[in-house]
Amino acid sequence: MDRNLSRNVKRDVWEKIVEGIFLICALAGVISVIAIIVFVFYKGLHPFFGEDAYSFWDFISGTRWAPSQNVYGVFYMIAGSVLATAGAIIIGVPIGVLTAVFIAEMAPKGAVRVIKPAIELLAGIPSVLYGAFGLGVVVPIIKEISPMVQGQSLLAVIIVLTIMILPTIVSLSESAIRAVPKSYREASLGLGASKIQTIFKAVLPAAKSGILSATVLGVGRAIGETMAVMMIAGNPTQGLPNSIWSMVRPLTTNIAMEMSYASGRQQEMLFATGVILFIFIMIVNITLLKLTNKEGDK
Structure with a gap:
């Protein structure tokens, strides 16, 4: 005892x-x-x-960044970040989800053995190599078709970010699709629906919560990317982007470009840029997480 x-x-x-x-x-x-x-x-x-x-309103509404003249405006950077992220999500989410559907529901095993590792390999490629690819391949192509003299542009950023977020969206969406019970598919097919109808009317709605979670992580990757974007964005010191051919300067690249040598007021304003970036990311993530939770409750 x-x-x-x-x-x-x-x-x-x-x-x-x-x-x-x-x-x-x-x-x-x-x-x-x-x-x-x-x-x-x-x-x-x-x-x-x-x-x-320094005037906070001038800071968040300004469209010019000139530390030598004590001018700090980040509104055009916010616009660049929003447009680049939105463009990458609009293009990347459909491609990623459809790729996940193909891998999980339609692809033969031999194709899955090739496609899935290739997509997962994208996640392990360093950001700087994406930037080098964008600078060496994407930018020259855009330069040939752009009405502008340069190839660095919002479009180049969107294309590279789309490629970068694909592994996250594909992997998580595939897991969410595979997690849907087989009974959903069997019930749909039993009612006379085709395989494609079953996928889009039964499987994807059931996996919506997981797909939205993948989108949240994709948004985080797109907003927070720095090195690759810095190499292909053009990084102007002023001006709102008025087309996909315009050069942009996202918030992340502004911090990365100047923090190494900044001091005094300039360094403080770079930290202020970080505050704006943090608030922006939190608003986006909280909004998407609330949508995800609502879908999960359903």
Whole structure:
């Protein structure tokens, strides 16, 4: 009896220790996020307060970035980020979902063995190589057909970002489609629907929550991409993009291009750009997550 009691005490102590380790690991992630948020917001909001404060309205509504002249406007960067992300999602999500449908529902096993590893390999390619591909292949092609003299443009950014988000969307969408119970397919086919009708009327609606989750991650990848975009965007210092041929300067590339040598007010305004980027990403993600949760409840 005493031995059993001793064993139970040791087991309980060990379980408490393990629970404590799990709690520390969980808190490490939470504390890291909080620390990043506090640091970025403290540094980013500092230039808008005090005697030498910069106008926040001029900052978010301005269409010119000229640190040498103490002019900092990021509205044209916000527009570039929104348009590039929206374009990549509009093109990439349908392609990704249809590819996932083909892999999960229609492709023979031999084709799956080739297509699936090829798509997964895209996820492992460094961003700089995507940028090099865009600069060496996409940009020259666009230069040939563009009415502008340069090939760096919003269109080039959209094309490269579309390629970059495909692995995420395809992989997660395929998993969501495969998770749909076979009874859904059997019921649809039993009612006389064709295979294509079954896929679009029964399978995809049932997998909608997972597909939206894939879209959320795709949006995060598109918004946060820096190196590849910096190489092909053109990065102008002013001006709103008025067509897909216009050069753009997304928020991420602005920070990456100047942070290494910036100091004083310029560095503070780069942190302020990070605050705008953070808020923008949070709004997009929260909106998409709410949509995903609603679809999941249905």
